[in-house]
Amino acid sequence: MTCPIEQCLREVSGPLRLCVAHFHLVPAPLRQALSSFARAHNRGPAHRAAFELAVESVVKTLAFQRQLVDTSATQPASLPYRDD
Numbered sequence: 001m002t003c004p005i006e007q008c009l010r011e012v013s014g015p016l017r018l019c020v021a022h023f024h025l026v027p028a029p030l031r032q033a034l035s036s037f038a039r040a041h042n043r044g045p046a047h048r049a050a051f052e053l054a055v056e057s058v059v060k061t062l063a064f065q066r067q068l069v070d071t072s073a074t075q076p077a078s079l080p081y082r083d084d
Helices: 028-040 045-074
Strands: none
Touching: 028 045
């Protein structure tokens, strides 16, 4: 099984069902909930709901990051000025 995030080809196993890189993009409280639901209710309704929220959170984070990259590409590059 591969990570459910679009264009991610990493293999995943276990109840968390996200690759490590994408799992760490999930906010900490939701990550903890997903882990505890995975242990207690693997593939149950609570686990599925937490998993869907986690995937939605990662998709929003990646979209925000893409938006930042897209807008910064139209701006001239600059470095902070440092006068020593």
